[in-house]
Amino acid sequence: MFMAQLLASAFRMATPILFTSLGAIYSERSGVVNIGLEGMMIVGTFWGAYGAYNYGPLWGVVFAIVAGMTLALIHALVSVTFKVDQIISGTALNILAAGLSRFFCLVIFTMATTSPTVKGFTTWNLPLLSRIPWLKPMVTNLSPLIVVALVLVPVSAFVLNRTVFGLRLRSVGENPLAADTLGVNVTAMRYAGVLISGALAGMGGVYMAMEHTGMYLEGMTGGRGFIALAAMIFGNWTPTGALVASLLFGLAGAITIRVQIPGIPYQFIQMLPYALTIAVLAGVVRKATPPAAAGQPYERGEK
Amino acid sequence: MKLLRNRERLIQLFTPLGAVLAAFLVGALIILILGKNPLTVYARMLSYSFGRVDSIAIIMYRATPLIFTGLAVALSFKIGLFNIGVEGQYRMGVLTAAVAGFAIRGIPAFIHIPLAILAGALGGLLWGLLPILLKLKRGVHEVITTIMTNYIGLNLIHYLLTGPLLDRNQVTGFGGKIMRTPFIAESAQMPKLHGLFSLFSIKLPGYIYLNWFFVIAIILCILVYYLIERTTFGYEVRAVAGNPTAAQTAGINVRSIYLKVFLMSAGIAGLAGLSELMGYYRHMEVSFPSGYGFLGIAVALLGKNSPFGVIIAALLFGFLARGAEGIQILADVPSEVITILQGVIILSIVVAYELVNRYIRIQRKKEAA
């Protein structure tokens, strides 16, 4: 029973990471590094809360997606069209998102750091499974968004590996020049990748505000955008891998809240995702293979 | 041809100004949305910031940490590395300097202060070591590792401040214990600049915390400039920055240059929070000011990676921070407008540089034809 509760908690904590790391995969697979995911999550938390507060949970999600995509559009414009360093653009967006959210929170809710409480979706109990007692915490009072996130994993895997869109997206992330000579529109694919990542990061954000906490709190993302990047790397840029990594990181989060392990301060468990990611990148765990052209702006050669 | 080069230089010089201007236009737009007149708001901001000498001193105080982080980022940019870890490195530096400040007692200030500064630099340097080693040994991109070490550092500092380094003897008020270190010894506190100002018959009030770290920051910028532009080491740095392959072929140890410059960047980052630690807070706490590392990126970009550009850009950001207070108090405009401006400045500056570079390329091509 306790294990099930812990796992249920892990799933809840993994969901925002999962959404965002799926988004990160689309962006990086198209060749655009997206450090701005944290910022996109932040605007997702705020505008999600705003939408949910005024128009209900569904609109919360819509607002969050639009907010995330708006920031993503800036990222695409700056880094794909203007070919500015993707890291710089992402960093600026994070600063911008923090400022914007605080500003609008103050203007709209007259408080700088919190929104009023908002109502989320009606929770689901999975039929049949919820009758099994020991599974109960896992399958009752489930946010629909958790289910959406989980469904998005096979969907993303299919999109990336089995569709024309996915093939072209991967090809511009690996070798934009080759893709271009074959008539693939590099700019369009990269915009698509970045915009999808913004939408998904926005969903990760709105999940936190609307479903997890029930309000917008300044700084509530607490670096989950970066953890999502870590999950993407840990999952070797694949949706299934991102799921495993997100669950692992979610579990680490759940443990820090629910379990006291004597001798290990909880901060050390919180470091785990970051430390593991470094280990993966250093090749201690296994080889990390990022898309070959990630981070490089594409310039069509003259002559 | 010469005329053209001069025009290019002029354009390049004015690019940062244009970008700042663009950012202020965006700010004006936001102020308009709030139903205020941007001109009067900006006028208030200016008069509030530059109306009195003590306000200028506050701007200098605000700029001090940014000069350090800006210089740290600029150094890493110089050799084509991206030290996003400045944020974590300066917090680590504050922690180690705080430890050196409170753990050691009974030594004179002229030893204690340098010791604390050294501790800060070492703390920052230590936190930059892993990313650069992984970069050189295993080719791991420093951006990701420094992001990760930032968060590891955050958690480590949190643990230390709530556990081993917590000041258990603090007099608790209503809210219970603050998660902070003990106060640093008086001998580790940095004297204010009031004395220096009084030489010019300027009397600063007691609530100004501007201290000698501002002067140290300026001197450091001059030293870095001299190091890069005049020494053989700096020559190697510039060669590696310009073309690592050619530098390697010429027998320069490129990896060693990368290592040294990155560690220098991290060490300088370690000094960024000391002005506030040794001149104001006198302890490290969980809510010690954050974000200087990320703003340092903006400062370095705006300052075009030049040490003197960094000083000017940091002062501009100091002015923004000061002006933010002004418009909040006097014009009832949320100070967050300024944070937005900072973000917009970065974006507009990089886009502006890119556009200018493209323009120059086209001009050169035309010239060549």
Added chain:
Amino acid sequence: MAKLVLELTSVTKTFPGVVANDDISLTITEGSIHAICGENGAGKSTLMKTLYGLHQPDAGSIKVRGETVRIDGPGRAVALGIGMVHQHFMLIPRLSVMENIILGYEGARLGILDYQRAQREISELCARYGFKLDPARLVSQLSVGEQQRVEILKVLFRGADILILDEPTAVLVPQEVRDLFRNLRELKTQGKTIIFISHKLDEVMEIADRITVLRRGKTIGTVEVKDTNQRQLAEMMVGRPVFMELNRDEREPGPVMLEVRDLRVQGEAGHQALSGLSLQIRAGEVYGIAGVEGNGQTELVNAIIGQQPIQAGVIRMKDQSVVGRRTREIRQLGVAYIPEDRHAQGLVLGMSIWENSVLGYHLDRQFRNGCIQNREAARRYAEELIEHFDVRTSSAEIPALALSGGNQQKVILAREFTPDPDLIVASQPTRGLDVGAAEFVRQQILAMRDRGKAVLLVSADLEEILSLSDRIGVIYGGRIVAEVPGKEATADQLGLYMTGSKPGKEAATP
């Protein structure tokens, strides 16, 4: 009489400063293999890019199958049945052969890929043209020859019947070249037209039906293979009788300056780049390395100057082993290096000329006071170099990128030759230079030889090797397979060794 599939009339294309194609006219017959020959910079690539829609001609007309067309992009070219196999492969290693082939031409319904159909179609193509290739494999696992087959299949998959192959053999080993030629002949018998761009005359003679020679952007002529020979083609390409004698005194070579013995080096791709290479160079001689690119030349040079770890073997300079030493120490022993790619390896383009002229020597006593650079001394030195080597520039302060290619190379020569080295390692020293600058560089190299320096010359330009070298070593498969005195060597003979078609006896028993 076969019909004409492609007719070019007076095609002209200029770039800033150069006329890349000047009034070019040629016709290509359906179902033939038509070679376009010319030296580097003759305008072959520009012409082919024009055909593929990557450039628009400034003047002239193009007819495809009798109809005048405007090829305004690769998409248009593909629609006209023209396909291009680039010299540098446009492949994505992490994708499968199949994914690489269908990319951009997926023909999918509802955006979902039909891998089974694609696999079937590719297998059919392979069977029809006799290609051996497994569509499911990752491109990263393929050999270079197989990768080229993927490139050709990509073009065929798009329905091309005119195939342009840009220097297709440059990256292949001889066995792979034979496979490629077999594939090309098969394509030809099935009615495809092939345009084969190359400067390798032996290959052109072997595979082509007809040859058009370009020189400095102009068509020199079109000849039937059966009516010509290599010598005639070479003269057409170069524009004067080849192998003209350069004025060179015969000298008695001095002591051995560089000795390489049984050198084994692993290449970047993990292959055995050098497999037991041995050579000796004496003072006062130019030792030329002839060979098809990619046979270990780069690794040899890098190993000598300390930029490449070696697995086994001996490298001695003036009786001192340099194995495991840093580049800086090796240079201090008196080694000058003219790198293959002056932009990538020779200069820091953003730095001024004076800064570039002390690069690598910046720690010499004369250029510093302690750890402070002596900028005045460096400037004065640079001005001397500019004077002596006739670098055309208004001042030593301007950045190296503002110089012409020839002047950039002069800066490198000046920097490397002035400190009086004992060994000069020159890699492709005249590549991409105009005729005048190239002559200057060659003269400087010979001058150094006459002053008793040992010179290792690596060049893809056989004529250059033949005219400069006292001894010529032919490198093939990471070994020196033959060593010939410069006077006695002929291009034909070297060519045979270079392609591995004649095992060298001279070097077999050292």
